[in-house]
Amino acid sequence: xxxxxxxxxxADDLVAFLNDELRQPGRWLQVAGEMEVEYHGRxxxxxxxxxxxxxxxxxxxxxIHAARGIKPLNWQPQVDDVHVMQDGGRAxxxxxxxxxxxxxxVAFLDAAYAVAMxxxxxxxxxxxxxxxxxxxxxxxNPDVIEEGLEVVDVELPVEVGGIDLMGRDRDGRWVVVxxxxxxxxxxxxxxxxxxxRHVRTLVDGAVRGILAAPAVTEPxxxxxHGLDLEYVEVDALPAPPAEVEQTGLFEPAxxxxxxxx
Amino acid sequence: xxxxxxxxxxADDLVAFLNDELRQPGRWLQVAGEMEVEYHGRxxxxxxxxxxxxxxxxxxxxxIHAARGIKPLNWQPQVDDVHVMQDGGRAxxxxxxxxxxxxxxVAFLDAAYAVAMxxxxxxxxxxxxxxxxxxxxxxxNPDVIEEGLEVVDVELPVEVGGIDLMGRDRDGRWVVVxxxxxxxxxxxxxxxxxxxRHVRTLVDGAVRGILAAPAVTEPxxxxxHGLDLEYVEVDALPAPPAEVEQTGLFEPAxxxxxxxx
DNA sequence: ACATGAATATTGGAT
DNA sequence: ATCCAATTTTCATGT
Numbered sequence: 030x031x032x033x034x035x036x037x038x039x040a041d042d043l044v045a046f047l048n049d050e051l052r053q054p055g056r057w058l059q060v061a062g063e064m065e066v067e068y069h070g071r072x073x074x075x076x077x078x079x080x081x082x083x084x085x086x087x088x089x090x091x092x093i094h095a096a097r098g099i100k101p102l103n104w105q106p107q108v109d110d111v112h113v114m115q116d117g118g119r120a121x122x123x124x125x126x127x128x129x130x131x132x133x134x135v136a137f138l139d140a141a142y143a144v145a146m147x148x149x150x151x152x153x154x155x156x157x158x159x160x161x162x163x164x165x166x167x168x169x170n171p172d173v174i175e176e177g178l179e180v181v182d183v184e185l186p187v188e189v190g191g192i193d194l195m196g197r198d199r200d201g202r203w204v205v206v207x208x209x210x211x212x213x214x215x216x217x218x219x220x221x222x223x224x225x226r227h228v229r230t231l232v233d234g235a236v237r238g239i240l241a242a243p244a245v246t247e248p249x250x251x252x253x254h255g256l257d258l259e260y261v262e263v264d265a266l267p268a269p270p271a272e273v274e275q276t277g278l279f280e281p282a283x284x285x286x287x288x289x290x
Numbered sequence: 291x292x293x294x295x296x297x298x299x300x301a302d303d304l305v306a307f308l309n310d311e312l313r314q315p316g317r318w319l320q321v322a323g324e325m326e327v328e329y330h331g332r333x334x335x336x337x338x339x340x341x342x343x344x345x346x347x348x349x350x351x352x353x354i355h356a357a358r359g360i361k362p363l364n365w366q367p368q369v370d371d372v373h374v375m376q377d378g379g380r381a382x383x384x385x386x387x388x389x390x391x392x393x394x395x396v397a398f399l400d401a402a403y404a405v406a407m408x409x410x411x412x413x414x415x416x417x418x419x420x421x422x423x424x425x426x427x428x429x430x431n432p433d434v435i436e437e438g439l440e441v442v443d444v445e446l447p448v449e450v451g452g453i454d455l456m457g458r459d460r461d462g463r464w465v466v467v468x469x470x471x472x473x474x475x476x477x478x479x480x481x482x483x484x485x486x487r488h489v490r491t492l493v494d495g496a497v498r499g500i501l502a503a504p505a506v507t508e509p510x511x512x513x514x515h516g517l518d519l520e521y522v523e524v525d526a527l528p529a530p531p532a533e534v535e536q537t538g539l540f541e542p543a544x545x546x547x548x549x550x551x
Numbered sequence: 552a553c554a555t556g557a558a559t560a561t562t563g564g565a566t
Numbered sequence: 567a568t569c570c571a572a573t574t575t576t577c578a579t580g581t
Binding site for chain 4: 329331332333334335361364365366367390392473475476477507508509510
């Protein structure tokens, strides 16, 4: 991964560097240091001077991270125009998005470093344990939900939304199944209730509603019972996550380190 | 912002560097280069070798970014333990979280650089235009929703959830108001319908339901009408976002640059 | 620790 | 372009 970089640049050098690099396609930039950040658009925010990390990716997404949290302090999923200029002796970056109309302005008070990378094509990524995976697995093997259950439809669109699994139990009753990959809340119960109520207007005979999830919140479980709906415990992942000790691969040869919290 | 850094380190140097820096509290680390990333926990994922950016913040949050998108490829909001070690000639970082049990493993195939920063205390940040702001503004000035509306309660907890605004109109009828800071969808309509239905079981007389948002999706609007509920357009931000041209502050002295997409 | 609901949610898919 | 639903959602705020 080619890269060029600047340490502790002054405003002139930083402006020149950024303008230079932004002219090249495919660049991935990072600038760290003391900044002020302002945003106007879907909301509006203003951050006083602080030490932040600005990331500008080759896909023209921008994010500014503070020293804590997963989520950026400010961001823009798609930057349509970016300008870098000098303003009052400071390097200033202005990123604009057309739709929705919004902009982020970063004033660099004291840049610690700036890096421009040129990443090669990234590798592929596979993810297991999504709700779609669950749906596929359960559609192929409905017995996990209930002995004798037959799946008739998957992601069946009805007026009030999409029914995850539609089936018939061993007694021929219709069964509406709502899936959640995580702990199901009362929202999931409301969804299921809506679907069941809707299906009851469409078909004759009994209609059962089953919430299938690895866990339910206590209030949700109570609501379920009150509405005469059912809960079945279903895991999102086929196998439980392997522990470090179980794999045996990652025994620390280096230092064992507890992270500060 | 103090920092130390390494360019194009070999496995030994990277392991030593990371172990060294992780021992210090308050460090903010970034490592860029070719990596393999594996995750097991709430889900499971595996990313082939690719150019990524790993960020380990002083609050013990970890994220690994690919060259596109706002969201990281992998992350961990709270790392309880990290180990850095050598494995088959590669530097390997293993980050573990206890609850929920999950881990991320990063194998560095070709690190381009590693930086350790020590950020000072960050500045303060103010955000305008949240739903809470909307709620406050409308509670203080309900005429924006409707002439003569009187707000009786804010965030009123009822069995089926929390009612954003509860009021009475000029004719003394109860009014349930559901707020959305963005475009309201059919989910908001369902929420409002639930609240209105519930309130009707609690009080005598007519109960109106109003969805207050800057916009509604077309299906949601149709559902509203079908349920005899109402929509009022309300902006989340007091003033529209200022354009670059309007401020006059950010005229590019530097290069005007269109970002590649 | 658990539950709840907002978020500049982002992201991918369907229409 | 719009709408919809999942997300390892994260995050703040209650209880």
